[in-house]
Amino acid sequence: MRTVRTALFIATKSIVQGSKASMLLMICILALSFLNVTFTAGILAGFPQAVYANLVDNSTSDVVINPQQYPTVRTYIPDQARLRAEIQTIPGVEATTREYLLASSVAFDKYHDGQYVTTSGEVYGVDPSDVNTVLSFKKDLIAGQFLSPSDTDQILLGVGVAGGGKYPQPADLGGVKVGDKVRVTYSNGDIRTYTVKGIYSILLGNLGDSAIITSREAESELGVHDEASQILVKTNLQYASVDQYAAKIRALFPNLKVQTYKQLLAVVAPVIAAFNLISYIVSAISILIAAVIIFVLIYINAVNRRRQIGILKAIGLRQSIIVLSYVFQSLFYMTVGSIIGAGLAFGVVTPFMDAHPIVLPIGVLYPVYVPVTIAISTLMLVAASMLAGYFPSKLVARENILTAIDR
Amino acid sequence: MITVSHLSKTYPGKVPNPALKDISFSVTEGEFIIISGRSGSGKSTLLHQLGLLDVPSGGSISIDGIDVLNLTDAERSQFRLKRLGYVFQEYALIAEFTALQNVYLPAMALGVESAAYKQHAKQLLTTVGLGERLDHYPSELSGGEQQRVAVARALINNPKVLFADEPTANLDHLSAKVVLELFAKLRNETGQTILLVTHEPDEARPFIDRSIWLSDGRIDRFEER
Ligand SMILES: Nc1ncnc2c1ncn2[C@@H]1O[C@H](COP(=O)(O)OP(=O)(O)OP(=O)(O)O)[C@@H](O)[C@H]1O
Numbered sequence: 134m135r136t137v138r139t140a141l142f143i144a145t146k147s148i149v150q151g152s153k154a155s156m157l158l159m160i161c162i163l164a165l166s167f168l169n170v171t172f173t174a175g176i177l178a179g180f181p182q183a184v185y186a187n188l189v190d191n192s193t194s195d196v197v198i199n200p201q202q203y204p205t206v207r208t209y210i211p212d213q214a215r216l217r218a219e220i221q222t223i224p225g226v227e228a229t230t231r232e233y234l235l236a237s238s239v240a241f242d243k244y245h246d247g248q249y250v251t252t253s254g255e256v257y258g259v260d261p262s263d264v265n266t267v268l269s270f271k272k273d274l275i276a277g278q279f280l281s282p283s284d285t286d287q288i289l290l291g292v293g294v295a296g297g298g299k300y301p302q303p304a305d306l307g308g309v310k311v312g313d314k315v316r317v318t319y320s321n322g323d324i325r326t327y328t329v330k331g332i333y334s335i336l337l338g339n340l341g342d343s344a345i346i347t348s349r350e351a352e353s354e355l356g357v358h359d360e361a362s363q364i365l366v367k368t369n370l371q372y373a374s375v376d377q378y379a380a381k382i383r384a385l386f387p388n389l390k391v392q393t394y395k396q397l398l399a400v401v402a403p404v405i406a407a408f409n410l411i412s413y414i415v416s417a418i419s420i421l422i423a424a425v426i427i428f429v430l431i432y433i434n435a436v437n438r439r440r441q442i443g444i445l446k447a448i449g450l451r452q453s454i455i456v457l458s459y460v461f462q463s464l465f466y467m468t469v470g471s472i473i474g475a476g477l478a479f480g481v482v483t484p485f486m487d488a489h490p491i492v493l494p495i496g497v498l499y500p501v502y503v504p505v506t507i508a509i510s511t512l513m514l515v516a517a518s519m520l521a522g523y524f525p526s527k528l529v530a531r532e533n534i535l536t537a538i539d540r
Numbered sequence: 541m542i543t544v545s546h547l548s549k550t551y552p553g554k555v556p557n558p559a560l561k562d563i564s565f566s567v568t569e570g571e572f573i574i575i576s577g578r579s580g581s582g583k584s585t586l587l588h589q590l591g592l593l594d595v596p597s598g599g600s601i602s603i604d605g606i607d608v609l610n611l612t613d614a615e616r617s618q619f620r621l622k623r624l625g626y627v628f629q630e631y632a633l634i635a636e637f638t639a640l641q642n643v644y645l646p647a648m649a650l651g652v653e654s655a656a657y658k659q660h661a662k663q664l665l666t667t668v669g670l671g672e673r674l675d676h677y678p679s680e681l682s683g684g685e686q687q688r689v690a691v692a693r694a695l696i697n698n699p700k701v702l703f704a705d706e707p708t709a710n711l712d713h714l715s716a717k718v719v720l721e722l723f724a725k726l727r728n729e730t731g732q733t734i735l736l737v738t739h740e741p742d743e744a745r746p747f748i749d750r751s752i753w754l755s756d757g758r759i760d761r762f763e764e765r
């Protein structure tokens with residue numbers, strides 16, 4: 134008790150009466166270290182989030198329903214309107230839409246000289262009236278306009294097909310413009326010509342390398358009615374987990390193939406896992422650097438106070454009191470530094486990032502602050518600062534009293 | 541109270557410096573002794589060894605019946621805190637503490653109750669003439685004032701033995717007399733044993749029992765008053 138009281142007293146006096154400049158410097162560096170640790174972890178955690186969000190928004194939605202696989206494999210889901218109406222009754226389901234997938238190739242005669250450039254790509258048949266309640270690619274339109282439900286001779290091209298965008302692809306059509314005509318050859322041999330109504334840019338997922346027509350046109354081409362290649366379901370994930378929604382849908386339609394975005398994006402899971410690993414490593418390194426900085430600063434502080442430490446020992450203060458007083462001092466610096474660092478992270482950097490988001494081709498990158506990660510890094514920094522208070526003062530306190538006082 | 545036998549201290553270095561050679565003497569409880577000698581004769585070195593601030597090269601020291609050279613580091617600290625008072629030749633005050641705080645820190649570390657040690661520290665500082673300087677920091681005090689703060693600090697835990705290395709060196713005659721009288725009073729009232737290093741034995745003579753003269757690291761002679 135008296136050990137703590139005495140140590141606290143020494144620590145307080147040393148902080149209050151110590152050099153203001155070095156205190157400021159110390160707190161400043163600690164605050165920046167803290168910011169570095171949380172921000173680095175946050176932005177790295179934000180990257181996979183952005184990738185997931187982008188893929189979910191642009192191609193998979195939350196739950197995808199595919200045609201029957203067993204006992205016979207079907208190409209289409211029949212009676213899709215009734216089926217979707219039923220799905221919409223599940224609490225938490227926000228919207229549904231359907232798509233037709235048509236294998237095809239798209240050809241373009243850029244110079245009107247009969248020399249067609251051809252690229253293969255899927256053509257999606259969508260319902261313009263509701264597709265944007267589930268997928269968000271309408272906002273990714275970079276030229277022209279979106280389709281209307283009644284369009285039959287209009288087509289949208291992904292830049293991956295149209296070409297001429299910021300990211301030209303070897304197999305694209307070399308720069309199709311809105312209003313140009315393209316020729317689509319379907320897998321059954323049908324050839325149809327469409328006017329390009331719009332061009333959109335999506336860098337992740339299949340849609341970017343595809344073309345889009347209305348479901349009405351798709352049905353006319355396929356000779357089907359009220360069917361779908363897949364049904365996409367958007368859910369409120371606050372309400373229930375995606376697995377719970379999938380289970381409910383499976384219960385309604387046991388013979389359809391129901392998959393969640395997690396299952397569909399299993400291919401990117403290793404990439405994201407790798408990213409998380411990198412994130413841990415980088416965070417660990419920043420924590421280590423912060424710890425070393427704290428250690429060096431406290432060590433310099435303790436060395437500068439050799440004389441004080443010598444006097445304290447000469448008076449007869451136990452080493453534990455002296456060491457504890459330095460642990461208190463570094464905890465103080467760490468706490469103040471962390472609070473200021475957190476203030477910078479949440480009060481300055483986050484609003485700044487919100488105002489000036491980092492827009493990547495895959496989407497907007499925000500720092501994602503995972504409470505557990507922050508708690509762990511804070512704990513580690515606190516531990517580092519305690520060690521930083523402990524070892525240097527212990528080293529200095531071991532010195533001969535007279536030499537310590539003399540200098 | 542204190543028994544020193546065959547004490548020696550050689551400072552290591554390129555040319556080892558034998559600062560103390562075969563020192564033996566004893567001091568009885570309540571004795572007031574001065575140690576004198578020319579500059580460099582080893583007075584501070586001797587006091588450092590007795591005050592457990594340094595480790596001698598040979599010999600033994602017993603204080604209050606305890607073979608102090610065999611104590612562990614922690615035991616030495618506790619021994620210094622409880623039983624020894626030490627006034628450094630170079631004051632050794634803590635810059636971050638006020639005069640009052642410098643004085644009461646040892647009592648705080650000993651676990652004395654806060655009101656009591658503050659009261660005691662004020663009283664000691666008033667005695668040495670610094671009643672008006674309680675909240676001044678060492679940098680705001682003159683050399684003589686700092687020295688008196690150091691004296692007050694050495695006395696705060698009522699040590700059985702007080703070592704003082706030229707505590708009056710920077711004081712005018714009147715202030716020096718106050719300090720010496722204080723020591724004498726303590727000795728008379730509480731039976732403290734006092735070893736005082738001084739350049740000016742004449743000033744201290746009226747108060748003391750005995751003086752030890754050092755010369756070149758050896759005891760030259762003892763002088764009874
Ligand atoms: N840390 C040290 N390392 C090496 N030699 C030292 C050290 N301290 C003192 N000495 C030497 O030991 C001898 C005795 O020194 P000491 O300080 O004990 O003398 P003193 O009698 O107290 O002198 P003064 O009256 O000037 O204070 C001197 O020759 C001095 O140079």
Ligand SMILES: [Mg+2]
Binds near residue numbers: 583585629
């Ligand atoms: Mg000396």
